[in-house]
Amino acid sequence: MLDIRTALQQGTKLLEESAISAPRLTAEVLLSHALKRERSYFYAHPEEELSGVAWIHYGRYLHERLQGKPTQYITGRQEFYGREFLVSPDVLIPRPETEHLVEAAIKRISPGNTVLDVGTGSGAIAISLALETQARLIACDLSLLAIQVAIGNAGRLGASVEWLASDLLTAMRSRSVDVLVSNPPYVPSVDEAGLQREVRDWEPHLALFAGPNGMDVYERLIQQSSQVLRPGGWLLLELGYNSLKPVQEMLLDEWNEIELVHDLAGFPRVLAARLIG
Ligand SMILES: C[S@@+](CC[C@H](N)C(=O)[O-])C[C@H]1O[C@@H](n2cnc3c(N)ncnc32)[C@H](O)[C@@H]1O
Structure with a gap:
Protein backbone atom coordinates (compact mmCIF):
# COMPACT_ATOMS: atom_id res chain seq x y z
CA MET A 1 0.00 0.00 0.00
CA LEU A 2 1.03 3.61 -0.59
CA ASP A 3 1.05 6.46 1.86
CA ILE A 4 -0.25 9.96 1.10
CA ARG A 5 3.21 11.44 0.51
CA THR A 6 4.16 8.77 -2.05
CA ALA A 7 0.75 8.90 -3.76
CA LEU A 8 1.17 12.66 -4.23
CA GLN A 9 4.75 12.31 -5.50
CA GLN A 10 3.79 9.62 -8.01
CA GLY A 11 0.67 11.44 -9.18
CA THR A 12 2.60 14.72 -9.60
CA LYS A 13 5.29 12.94 -11.64
CA LEU A 14 2.73 11.31 -13.97
CA LEU A 15 0.92 14.61 -14.56
CA GLU A 16 4.20 16.48 -15.06
CA GLU A 17 5.39 13.95 -17.64
CA SER A 18 2.17 14.53 -19.61
CA ALA A 19 2.63 18.33 -19.41
CA ILE A 20 -0.55 18.83 -17.37
CA SER A 21 -0.47 22.33 -15.85
CA ALA A 22 -0.09 22.72 -12.05
CA PRO A 23 0.78 19.02 -11.57
CA ARG A 24 1.29 19.07 -7.78
CA LEU A 25 -1.90 21.06 -7.13
CA THR A 26 -3.87 18.79 -9.48
CA ALA A 27 -2.56 15.66 -7.72
CA GLU A 28 -3.58 17.15 -4.37
CA VAL A 29 -7.08 18.07 -5.61
CA LEU A 30 -7.61 14.59 -7.10
CA LEU A 31 -6.33 12.82 -3.98
CA SER A 32 -8.49 15.08 -1.82
CA HIS A 33 -11.49 14.04 -3.95
CA ALA A 34 -10.56 10.34 -3.65
CA LEU A 35 -10.10 10.50 0.13
CA LYS A 36 -12.97 12.98 0.75
CA ARG A 37 -10.54 15.04 2.84
CA GLU A 38 -9.40 18.68 2.69
CA ARG A 39 -5.94 19.16 1.12
CA SER A 40 -4.68 20.53 4.47
CA TYR A 41 -5.13 17.00 5.89
CA PHE A 42 -2.25 15.74 3.72
CA TYR A 43 0.28 18.01 5.43
CA ALA A 44 -0.67 16.71 8.88
CA HIS A 45 -0.82 13.01 7.85
CA PRO A 46 1.73 12.37 5.07
CA GLU A 47 2.41 8.83 6.34
CA GLU A 48 -1.21 7.67 6.42
CA GLU A 49 -1.77 4.71 4.09
CA LEU A 50 -4.42 4.88 1.35
CA SER A 51 -7.15 2.24 1.50
CA GLY A 52 -7.52 -0.03 -1.55
CA VAL A 53 -10.70 1.80 -2.57
CA ALA A 54 -9.11 5.26 -2.25
CA TRP A 55 -6.14 4.10 -4.31
CA ILE A 56 -8.45 2.81 -7.08
CA HIS A 57 -10.39 6.08 -7.13
CA TYR A 58 -7.21 8.19 -7.16
CA GLY A 59 -5.80 6.09 -10.01
CA ARG A 60 -8.99 6.52 -12.02
CA TYR A 61 -9.05 10.29 -11.50
CA LEU A 62 -5.39 10.58 -12.55
CA HIS A 63 -6.12 8.52 -15.65
CA GLU A 64 -9.11 10.75 -16.55
CA ARG A 65 -7.00 13.88 -16.11
CA LEU A 66 -4.22 12.42 -18.26
CA GLN A 67 -6.88 11.82 -20.96
CA GLY A 68 -7.63 15.55 -20.93
CA LYS A 69 -10.76 15.68 -18.74
CA PRO A 70 -10.70 18.97 -16.78
CA THR A 71 -10.13 18.55 -13.05
CA GLN A 72 -13.44 20.34 -12.33
CA TYR A 73 -15.43 17.74 -14.30
CA ILE A 74 -13.64 14.97 -12.34
CA THR A 75 -14.37 16.49 -8.94
CA GLY A 76 -17.72 17.93 -10.15
CA ARG A 77 -16.97 21.25 -8.46
CA GLN A 78 -15.80 24.80 -9.17
CA GLU A 79 -15.58 27.77 -6.86
CA PHE A 80 -17.13 31.01 -8.15
CA TYR A 81 -17.57 34.32 -6.32
CA GLY A 82 -16.83 32.61 -2.98
CA ARG A 83 -19.27 29.72 -3.35
CA GLU A 84 -18.96 26.15 -4.54
CA PHE A 85 -20.92 25.24 -7.69
CA LEU A 86 -21.49 21.71 -8.95
CA VAL A 87 -20.48 21.31 -12.58
CA SER A 88 -20.80 18.55 -15.16
CA PRO A 89 -19.81 18.37 -18.84
C1 LIG B 1 -20.13 30.94 -22.11
S1 LIG B 1 -21.43 29.94 -21.44
C2 LIG B 1 -21.74 30.84 -19.94
C3 LIG B 1 -22.28 29.99 -18.82
C4 LIG B 1 -22.38 30.71 -17.49
N1 LIG B 1 -23.23 31.88 -17.59
C5 LIG B 1 -21.00 31.11 -17.00
O1 LIG B 1 -20.65 32.29 -17.14
O2 LIG B 1 -20.25 30.25 -16.50
C6 LIG B 1 -22.78 30.36 -22.51
C7 LIG B 1 -24.12 29.73 -22.16
O3 LIG B 1 -25.06 30.19 -23.13
C8 LIG B 1 -25.93 29.14 -23.49
N2 LIG B 1 -26.46 29.42 -24.83
C9 LIG B 1 -25.87 29.26 -26.03
N3 LIG B 1 -26.70 29.65 -27.02
C10 LIG B 1 -27.83 30.08 -26.42
C11 LIG B 1 -29.07 30.61 -26.91
N4 LIG B 1 -29.28 30.79 -28.22
N5 LIG B 1 -30.02 30.93 -26.02
C12 LIG B 1 -29.82 30.76 -24.69
N6 LIG B 1 -28.68 30.27 -24.17
C13 LIG B 1 -27.68 29.93 -25.01
C14 LIG B 1 -25.06 27.88 -23.41
O4 LIG B 1 -25.84 26.72 -23.25
C15 LIG B 1 -24.17 28.22 -22.20
O5 LIG B 1 -24.75 27.74 -21.02
Whole structure:
Protein backbone atom coordinates (compact mmCIF):
# COMPACT_ATOMS: atom_id res chain seq x y z
CA MET A 1 0.00 0.00 0.00
CA LEU A 2 1.03 3.61 -0.59
CA ASP A 3 1.05 6.46 1.86
CA ILE A 4 -0.25 9.96 1.10
CA ARG A 5 3.21 11.44 0.51
CA THR A 6 4.16 8.77 -2.05
CA ALA A 7 0.75 8.90 -3.76
CA LEU A 8 1.17 12.66 -4.23
CA GLN A 9 4.75 12.31 -5.50
CA GLN A 10 3.79 9.62 -8.01
CA GLY A 11 0.67 11.44 -9.18
CA THR A 12 2.60 14.72 -9.60
CA LYS A 13 5.29 12.94 -11.64
CA LEU A 14 2.73 11.31 -13.97
CA LEU A 15 0.92 14.61 -14.56
CA GLU A 16 4.20 16.48 -15.06
CA GLU A 17 5.39 13.95 -17.64
CA SER A 18 2.17 14.53 -19.61
CA ALA A 19 2.63 18.33 -19.41
CA ILE A 20 -0.55 18.83 -17.37
CA SER A 21 -0.47 22.33 -15.85
CA ALA A 22 -0.09 22.72 -12.05
CA PRO A 23 0.78 19.02 -11.57
CA ARG A 24 1.29 19.07 -7.78
CA LEU A 25 -1.90 21.06 -7.13
CA THR A 26 -3.87 18.79 -9.48
CA ALA A 27 -2.56 15.66 -7.72
CA GLU A 28 -3.58 17.15 -4.37
CA VAL A 29 -7.08 18.07 -5.61
CA LEU A 30 -7.61 14.59 -7.10
CA LEU A 31 -6.33 12.82 -3.98
CA SER A 32 -8.49 15.08 -1.82
CA HIS A 33 -11.49 14.04 -3.95
CA ALA A 34 -10.56 10.34 -3.65
CA LEU A 35 -10.10 10.50 0.13
CA LYS A 36 -12.97 12.98 0.75
CA ARG A 37 -10.54 15.04 2.84
CA GLU A 38 -9.40 18.68 2.69
CA ARG A 39 -5.94 19.16 1.12
CA SER A 40 -4.68 20.53 4.47
CA TYR A 41 -5.13 17.00 5.89
CA PHE A 42 -2.25 15.74 3.72
CA TYR A 43 0.28 18.01 5.43
CA ALA A 44 -0.67 16.71 8.88
CA HIS A 45 -0.82 13.01 7.85
CA PRO A 46 1.73 12.37 5.07
CA GLU A 47 2.41 8.83 6.34
CA GLU A 48 -1.21 7.67 6.42
CA GLU A 49 -1.77 4.71 4.09
CA LEU A 50 -4.42 4.88 1.35
CA SER A 51 -7.15 2.24 1.50
CA GLY A 52 -7.52 -0.03 -1.55
CA VAL A 53 -10.70 1.80 -2.57
CA ALA A 54 -9.11 5.26 -2.25
CA TRP A 55 -6.14 4.10 -4.31
CA ILE A 56 -8.45 2.81 -7.08
CA HIS A 57 -10.39 6.08 -7.13
CA TYR A 58 -7.21 8.19 -7.16
CA GLY A 59 -5.80 6.09 -10.01
CA ARG A 60 -8.99 6.52 -12.02
CA TYR A 61 -9.05 10.29 -11.50
CA LEU A 62 -5.39 10.58 -12.55
CA HIS A 63 -6.12 8.52 -15.65
CA GLU A 64 -9.11 10.75 -16.55
CA ARG A 65 -7.00 13.88 -16.11
CA LEU A 66 -4.22 12.42 -18.26
CA GLN A 67 -6.88 11.82 -20.96
CA GLY A 68 -7.63 15.55 -20.93
CA LYS A 69 -10.76 15.68 -18.74
CA PRO A 70 -10.70 18.97 -16.78
CA THR A 71 -10.13 18.55 -13.05
CA GLN A 72 -13.44 20.34 -12.33
CA TYR A 73 -15.43 17.74 -14.30
CA ILE A 74 -13.64 14.97 -12.34
CA THR A 75 -14.37 16.49 -8.94
CA GLY A 76 -17.72 17.93 -10.15
CA ARG A 77 -16.97 21.25 -8.46
CA GLN A 78 -15.80 24.80 -9.17
CA GLU A 79 -15.58 27.77 -6.86
CA PHE A 80 -17.13 31.01 -8.15
CA TYR A 81 -17.57 34.32 -6.32
CA GLY A 82 -16.83 32.61 -2.98
CA ARG A 83 -19.27 29.72 -3.35
CA GLU A 84 -18.96 26.15 -4.54
CA PHE A 85 -20.92 25.24 -7.69
CA LEU A 86 -21.49 21.71 -8.95
CA VAL A 87 -20.48 21.31 -12.58
CA SER A 88 -20.80 18.55 -15.16
CA PRO A 89 -19.81 18.37 -18.84
CA ASP A 90 -23.32 19.76 -19.57
CA VAL A 91 -22.16 23.21 -18.42
CA LEU A 92 -19.23 25.53 -18.98
CA ILE A 93 -16.82 25.57 -16.02
CA PRO A 94 -17.33 29.07 -14.55
CA ARG A 95 -14.18 31.17 -15.03
CA PRO A 96 -12.65 33.61 -12.52
CA GLU A 97 -12.78 36.40 -15.18
CA THR A 98 -16.58 36.19 -15.09
CA GLU A 99 -16.49 37.44 -11.48
CA HIS A 100 -15.76 40.90 -13.02
CA LEU A 101 -19.18 40.67 -14.73
CA VAL A 102 -20.88 39.85 -11.40
CA GLU A 103 -19.11 42.79 -9.72
CA ALA A 104 -20.05 45.20 -12.51
CA ALA A 105 -23.68 44.04 -12.31
CA ILE A 106 -23.83 44.39 -8.49
CA LYS A 107 -22.71 48.04 -8.84
CA ARG A 108 -25.65 48.76 -11.16
CA ILE A 109 -28.45 46.78 -9.47
CA SER A 110 -30.85 48.60 -7.12
CA PRO A 111 -33.00 46.78 -4.53
CA GLY A 112 -36.19 45.49 -6.14
CA ASN A 113 -34.74 45.44 -9.68
CA THR A 114 -35.51 42.55 -12.00
CA VAL A 115 -32.32 41.05 -13.48
CA LEU A 116 -32.05 38.55 -16.33
CA ASP A 117 -29.01 36.28 -16.86
CA VAL A 118 -28.92 35.00 -20.45
CA GLY A 119 -27.07 31.71 -21.05
CA THR A 120 -26.89 30.83 -17.37
CA GLY A 121 -25.03 27.48 -17.66
CA SER A 122 -24.28 26.29 -14.11
CA GLY A 123 -26.22 29.31 -12.82
CA ALA A 124 -23.03 30.86 -11.44
CA ILE A 125 -23.89 34.47 -12.38
CA ALA A 126 -27.63 34.37 -11.61
CA ILE A 127 -27.18 32.59 -8.27
CA SER A 128 -24.34 34.91 -7.19
CA LEU A 129 -26.48 37.97 -8.03
CA ALA A 130 -29.53 36.50 -6.26
CA LEU A 131 -27.46 35.97 -3.12
CA GLU A 132 -25.48 39.24 -3.25
CA THR A 133 -28.29 41.68 -4.11
CA GLN A 134 -31.96 42.22 -3.34
CA ALA A 135 -32.93 41.83 -6.98
CA ARG A 136 -35.43 39.40 -8.45
CA LEU A 137 -33.51 37.02 -10.72
CA ILE A 138 -34.59 35.36 -13.95
CA ALA A 139 -32.14 33.10 -15.82
CA CYS A 140 -32.42 31.36 -19.17
CA ASP A 141 -30.52 28.87 -21.28
CA LEU A 142 -31.15 27.00 -24.50
CA SER A 143 -29.76 23.83 -22.87
CA LEU A 144 -32.24 21.99 -20.64
CA LEU A 145 -29.36 19.94 -19.22
CA ALA A 146 -27.61 23.14 -18.14
CA ILE A 147 -30.81 24.43 -16.50
CA GLN A 148 -31.04 21.19 -14.49
CA VAL A 149 -27.49 21.75 -13.18
CA ALA A 150 -28.33 25.39 -12.37
CA ILE A 151 -31.51 24.42 -10.51
CA GLY A 152 -29.46 21.95 -8.43
CA ASN A 153 -26.94 24.67 -7.58
CA ALA A 154 -29.65 27.17 -6.62
CA GLY A 155 -31.24 24.58 -4.31
CA ARG A 156 -27.94 23.77 -2.59
CA LEU A 157 -26.96 27.43 -2.20
CA GLY A 158 -30.42 28.67 -1.18
CA ALA A 159 -30.91 31.10 -4.08
CA SER A 160 -34.29 32.02 -5.51
CA VAL A 161 -34.17 32.28 -9.31
CA GLU A 162 -36.85 31.86 -11.99
CA TRP A 163 -35.56 29.51 -14.73
CA LEU A 164 -36.58 29.69 -18.37
CA ALA A 165 -35.68 27.41 -21.27
CA SER A 166 -35.27 29.93 -24.06
CA ASP A 167 -33.41 30.73 -27.24
CA LEU A 168 -31.92 34.02 -26.01
CA LEU A 169 -34.86 36.32 -25.09
CA THR A 170 -37.67 34.64 -27.03
CA ALA A 171 -39.37 33.27 -23.88
CA MET A 172 -39.48 36.74 -22.27
CA ARG A 173 -42.29 37.84 -24.65
CA SER A 174 -43.71 41.10 -23.25
CA ARG A 175 -41.83 40.96 -19.92
CA SER A 176 -39.22 43.61 -19.12
CA VAL A 177 -36.17 43.82 -16.86
CA ASP A 178 -33.95 46.51 -15.35
CA VAL A 179 -30.60 44.78 -15.86
CA LEU A 180 -29.62 42.17 -18.43
CA VAL A 181 -26.36 40.29 -17.88
CA SER A 182 -24.74 37.67 -20.08
CA ASN A 183 -21.56 35.72 -20.62
CA PRO A 184 -22.54 34.48 -24.06
CA PRO A 185 -20.71 32.01 -26.30
CA TYR A 186 -18.10 34.07 -28.16
CA VAL A 187 -15.40 31.76 -29.51
CA PRO A 188 -15.03 31.96 -33.32
CA SER A 189 -15.71 28.49 -34.75
CA VAL A 190 -12.63 28.94 -36.96
CA ASP A 191 -10.51 28.91 -33.75
CA GLU A 192 -11.76 25.45 -32.68
CA ALA A 193 -8.61 23.53 -33.67
CA GLY A 194 -6.39 25.90 -31.66
CA LEU A 195 -8.29 25.59 -28.36
CA GLN A 196 -6.83 23.71 -25.39
CA ARG A 197 -8.01 20.10 -25.62
CA GLU A 198 -9.62 20.38 -22.14
CA VAL A 199 -11.92 23.06 -23.55
CA ARG A 200 -12.42 21.76 -27.10
CA ASP A 201 -13.03 18.11 -26.22
CA TRP A 202 -14.93 18.50 -22.95
CA GLU A 203 -16.85 21.77 -22.59
CA PRO A 204 -20.24 22.05 -24.35
CA HIS A 205 -19.82 23.53 -27.82
CA LEU A 206 -23.14 25.35 -27.39
CA ALA A 207 -21.45 27.29 -24.56
CA LEU A 208 -18.33 28.11 -26.57
CA PHE A 209 -18.95 28.82 -30.24
CA ALA A 210 -20.93 31.62 -31.87
CA GLY A 211 -20.46 31.39 -35.63
CA PRO A 212 -17.30 31.79 -37.73
CA ASN A 213 -16.20 35.09 -36.11
CA GLY A 214 -17.73 34.54 -32.64
CA MET A 215 -20.18 37.43 -33.06
CA ASP A 216 -23.46 35.64 -33.85
CA VAL A 217 -24.83 35.54 -30.30
CA TYR A 218 -23.72 39.08 -29.40
CA GLU A 219 -25.49 40.33 -32.50
CA ARG A 220 -28.84 38.64 -31.82
CA LEU A 221 -28.69 39.33 -28.09
CA ILE A 222 -27.99 43.06 -28.48
CA GLN A 223 -30.82 43.38 -31.03
CA GLN A 224 -33.29 41.60 -28.71
CA SER A 225 -32.09 43.38 -25.51
CA SER A 226 -33.59 46.73 -26.40
CA GLN A 227 -37.04 45.05 -26.56
CA VAL A 228 -36.72 43.54 -23.06
CA LEU A 229 -34.76 46.18 -21.10
CA ARG A 230 -36.68 49.09 -19.58
CA PRO A 231 -35.52 52.52 -20.82
CA GLY A 232 -32.44 53.46 -18.77
CA GLY A 233 -31.75 49.78 -18.03
CA TRP A 234 -28.24 48.28 -18.12
CA LEU A 235 -26.88 45.66 -20.49
CA LEU A 236 -23.72 43.95 -19.19
CA LEU A 237 -21.76 41.62 -21.43
CA GLU A 238 -18.63 39.58 -20.91
CA LEU A 239 -16.25 40.24 -23.80
CA GLY A 240 -14.14 37.67 -25.60
CA TYR A 241 -10.66 38.27 -26.93
CA ASN A 242 -10.92 40.80 -29.81
CA SER A 243 -14.69 41.25 -29.45
CA LEU A 244 -14.69 44.81 -28.03
CA LYS A 245 -14.63 46.69 -31.35
CA PRO A 246 -17.37 44.68 -33.13
CA VAL A 247 -19.57 44.76 -30.01
CA GLN A 248 -19.11 48.54 -29.67
CA GLU A 249 -20.14 48.93 -33.31
CA MET A 250 -23.38 47.04 -32.57
CA LEU A 251 -24.21 49.57 -29.82
CA LEU A 252 -24.22 52.80 -31.81
CA ASP A 253 -27.90 53.71 -31.97
CA GLU A 254 -29.92 53.10 -28.82
CA TRP A 255 -27.18 52.92 -26.18
CA ASN A 256 -25.10 55.37 -24.16
CA GLU A 257 -22.89 55.49 -21.02
CA ILE A 258 -20.76 52.68 -22.46
CA GLU A 259 -18.27 51.60 -19.79
CA LEU A 260 -15.53 48.96 -19.74
CA VAL A 261 -14.02 46.82 -16.99
CA HIS A 262 -10.56 45.34 -17.62
CA ASP A 263 -9.48 42.00 -16.18
CA LEU A 264 -6.29 41.39 -14.18
CA ALA A 265 -4.38 40.72 -17.42
CA GLY A 266 -5.45 44.18 -18.70
CA PHE A 267 -7.94 42.94 -21.35
CA PRO A 268 -11.37 44.62 -21.72
CA ARG A 269 -13.54 41.91 -20.14
CA VAL A 270 -16.91 43.50 -19.36
CA LEU A 271 -18.89 46.06 -21.31
CA ALA A 272 -21.78 47.91 -19.68
CA ALA A 273 -24.19 50.00 -21.77
CA ARG A 274 -27.35 51.87 -20.87
CA LEU A 275 -30.48 51.82 -23.02
CA ILE A 276 -31.34 55.41 -23.87
CA GLY A 277 -34.37 56.38 -21.79
C1 LIG B 1 -20.13 30.94 -22.11
S1 LIG B 1 -21.43 29.94 -21.44
C2 LIG B 1 -21.74 30.84 -19.94
C3 LIG B 1 -22.28 29.99 -18.82
C4 LIG B 1 -22.38 30.71 -17.49
N1 LIG B 1 -23.23 31.88 -17.59
C5 LIG B 1 -21.00 31.11 -17.00
O1 LIG B 1 -20.65 32.29 -17.14
O2 LIG B 1 -20.25 30.25 -16.50
C6 LIG B 1 -22.78 30.36 -22.51
C7 LIG B 1 -24.12 29.73 -22.16
O3 LIG B 1 -25.06 30.19 -23.13
C8 LIG B 1 -25.93 29.14 -23.49
N2 LIG B 1 -26.46 29.42 -24.83
C9 LIG B 1 -25.87 29.26 -26.03
N3 LIG B 1 -26.70 29.65 -27.02
C10 LIG B 1 -27.83 30.08 -26.42
C11 LIG B 1 -29.07 30.61 -26.91
N4 LIG B 1 -29.28 30.79 -28.22
N5 LIG B 1 -30.02 30.93 -26.02
C12 LIG B 1 -29.82 30.76 -24.69
N6 LIG B 1 -28.68 30.27 -24.17
C13 LIG B 1 -27.68 29.93 -25.01
C14 LIG B 1 -25.06 27.88 -23.41
O4 LIG B 1 -25.84 26.72 -23.25
C15 LIG B 1 -24.17 28.22 -22.20
O5 LIG B 1 -24.75 27.74 -21.02
